[in-house]
Amino acid sequence: MSGWRYAPLSATGVLEAPGQDRPEAEGRDGLAERAELLAHRQAGRRARIRRVATGAAGLAALLVLWQVGAVILRDQVALPSVSQTVAQFVHYLGRPYPAQGKPLWFDLYISLRRILIGFVVGVTTGVAVGAAMSGWRFARHLIDPVIEVIRPLPPLAFIPLFIVWLGIGELPKEVLIIVGVIPVMAVTTVAALDEVPEDLRLCARTLGATRRYTLLHVQIRAALPGILTGMRISMAGAWSSIVAVELLAATSGLGFMIMQAGDYLNTALVFAGIITIAGAGLVLDGCLRGLLILADPSRRR
Amino acid sequence: MRGAGPAAPSVGRVAAGPHPGAAEGRPERPAAVGTAHVVLEAVGKTFRRAGRRTVAISGVSLRVAAGELVCLLGPSGCGKSTLLRIVAGALECDEGSVLVGGQAVAGPAPDRGMLFQSPMLFPWLTTRKNVLFGPKAQRAAGADERDDPELDAETEAILATVGLAGFSDAFPHELSGGMQHRAAFARAMVTRPSLLLMDEPFGALDAITRVRMHEFLLRMWERYRITIIFVTHDIEEAVMLGDRVAVMGGRPPGIREVIDVPLHRPRQAADADTAGFLAVKRRIRAALTA
Numbered sequence: 001m002s003g004w005r006y007a008p009l010s011a012t013g014v015l016e017a018p019g020q021d022r023p024e025a026e027g028r029d030g031l032a033e034r035a036e037l038l039a040h041r042q043a044g045r046r047a048r049i050r051r052v053a054t055g056a057a058g059l060a061a062l063l064v065l066w067q068v069g070a071v072i073l074r075d076q077v078a079l080p081s082v083s084q085t086v087a088q089f090v091h092y093l094g095r096p097y098p099a100q101g102k103p104l105w106f107d108l109y110i111s112l113r114r115i116l117i118g119f120v121v122g123v124t125t126g127v128a129v130g131a132a133m134s135g136w137r138f139a140r141h142l143i144d145p146v147i148e149v150i151r152p153l154p155p156l157a158f159i160p161l162f163i164v165w166l167g168i169g170e171l172p173k174e175v176l177i178i179v180g181v182i183p184v185m186a187v188t189t190v191a192a193l194d195e196v197p198e199d200l201r202l203c204a205r206t207l208g209a210t211r212r213y214t215l216l217h218v219q220i221r222a223a224l225p226g227i228l229t230g231m232r233i234s235m236a237g238a239w240s241s242i243v244a245v246e247l248l249a250a251t252s253g254l255g256f257m258i259m260q261a262g263d264y265l266n267t268a269l270v271f272a273g274i275i276t277i278a279g280a281g282l283v284l285d286g287c288l289r290g291l292l293i294l295a296d297p298s299r300r301r
Numbered sequence: 302m303r304g305a306g307p308a309a310p311s312v313g314r315v316a317a318g319p320h321p322g323a324a325e326g327r328p329e330r331p332a333a334v335g336t337a338h339v340v341l342e343a344v345g346k347t348f349r350r351a352g353r354r355t356v357a358i359s360g361v362s363l364r365v366a367a368g369e370l371v372c373l374l375g376p377s378g379c380g381k382s383t384l385l386r387i388v389a390g391a392l393e394c395d396e397g398s399v400l401v402g403g404q405a406v407a408g409p410a411p412d413r414g415m416l417f418q419s420p421m422l423f424p425w426l427t428t429r430k431n432v433l434f435g436p437k438a439q440r441a442a443g444a445d446e447r448d449d450p451e452l453d454a455e456t457e458a459i460l461a462t463v464g465l466a467g468f469s470d471a472f473p474h475e476l477s478g479g480m481q482h483r484a485a486f487a488r489a490m491v492t493r494p495s496l497l498l499m500d501e502p503f504g505a506l507d508a509i510t511r512v513r514m515h516e517f518l519l520r521m522w523e524r525y526r527i528t529i530i531f532v533t534h535d536i537e538e539a540v541m542l543g544d545r546v547a548v549m550g551g552r553p554p555g556i557r558e559v560i561d562v563p564l565h566r567p568r569q570a571a572d573a574d575t576a577g578f579l580a581v582k583r584r585i586r587a588a589l590t591a
Contacts, residue, residue, distance in 0.1 A: 206411060
């Protein structure tokens with residue numbers, strides 16, 4: 001989970017060509033070494049393509065298994081086929097579902113909106129809390145036990161409480177996500193900032209950076225990969241919270257739609273809803289992973 | 302001698318050091334001249350943690366001449382890193398005084414470059430951008446007046462000097478250990494320090510790479526004519542590099558003895574087997590165990 005991964009000093013191995021560190025190498029233009037660097041990068045790209053292809057094959061195999069199972073079972077309620085699920089998804093994507101009066105895209109929009117509002121507020125607050133804890137010993141000693149108490153609690157335990165306090169509108173759903181995100185972000189932010197070596201700060205200062213410049217361009221920048229990893233964890237938690245609260249206490253959203261479809265034994269639509277959640281989760285996580293790769297070049301392989 | 306010698310206060314950061322790459326050939330060593338670059342007078346530092354007082358160093362006096370390479374040698378806990386950080390301005394001493402270039406040290410500044418055991422490259426920046434970090438940071442503070450073409454040319458020159466010309470767009474994790482240290486050296490030198498503080502910089506490297514880095518450092522030292530204070534716990538490393546070796550230790554920790562290394566320059570790895578080299582090693586070992 002660490003965003004701070006130093007390449008080991010003597011064992012990077014990547015480019016340890018014979019003569020690499022020989023003094024004679026200094027004067028040369030390093031063309032051979034450069035070719036090696038480029039070859040290494042290209043090999044990394046090829047490995048990445050292979051990895052993605054393997055992953056896609058795994059997903060395809062799952063779909064095939066599902067379809068074969070559905071054909072053997074021949075029971076549309078227990079296990080609808082892939083094609084039936086796709087048909088339901090396409091049918092209700094733009095058409096309102098009778099029991100609810102809203103099309104699928106609208107439920108997706110509602111769920112996404114709750115997640116994003118809760119996520120943005122939760123991440124901002126959590127990072128601020130974590131930064132305060134990392135920089136200020138008193139804040140750490142004050143807040144740490146609070147977080148340790150809240151963190152292991154499943155956010156779902158708060159649902160009845162939030163309904164009593166905040167009603168059944170949008171607010172309790174957003175607050176539920178915020179409550180789940182804040183402790184995770186605070187803990188990962190503290191860890192990421194703590195992991196930045198003190199000498200890295202000193203190094204920046206001896207290069208002529210002011211305290212402020214060092215804080216922004218070194219300490220926070222160095223902690224960024226760790227913070228982004230925390231955001232990926234938070235995002236996964238936010239999805240499980242939002243679907244659960246929509247199953248229990250909502251009149252819209254993907255969770256509610258799945259519940260409705262289940263009540264009417266439209267299993268294909270249940271599957272379509274689940275796959276929509278998976279797809280939306282994948283896209284949001286993909287965005288965060290993209291940011292993480294931008295922030296941490298050592299992950300580009 | 303350098304342009305703005307240490308006798309003149311080297312506050313003007315950019316103008317302070319010699320121009321990188323300007324010194325070609327073997328410079329005259331300004332040893333034994335009266336101008337002390339670094340002057341430590343009875344420096345002491347005591348850490349107080351949870352009511353316990355630990356004397357890190359006590360009564361340390363040392364004069365380092367301009368262009369000299371002095372090694373601080375001692376076992377762990379002898380205060381050598383503490384002393385180095387006091388000169389760097391990362392720690393304040395609570396006794397005595399520290400003068401660098403005639404000026405009292407107040408906080409870290411780019412006229413005193415620092416290198417660490419880990420190269421401390423910024424992992425999110427390419428080699429080139431790592432080197433440019435100092436000038437950019439100083440420009441943000443309004444202290445570096447070099448314009449972009451000048452900086453680019455200087456960065457290219459310094460990367461070629463340390464043998465990383467083909468790796469300016471490589472990220473630190475793509476470099477070997479020795480290359481990472483050379484990149485860190487280039488990054489420190491581009492801000493034109495007059496004094497380089499090195500805290501066991503090659504301690505984590507394998508023995509073969511370490512020997513190469515010694516030769517590299519000595520060549521760079523000749524080229525840039527900077528003053529170096531080099532912290533190590535390795536006797537052979539101290540003798541290979543130093544003009545003088547300050548042996549540290551004792552209770553309370555301080556400098557036990559400063560030993561001259563009367564070996565010729567330039568030195569090579571093979572010199573470690575000569576009788577003169579071994580004699581100096583023996584003297585230092587005696588001072589350490591005395």
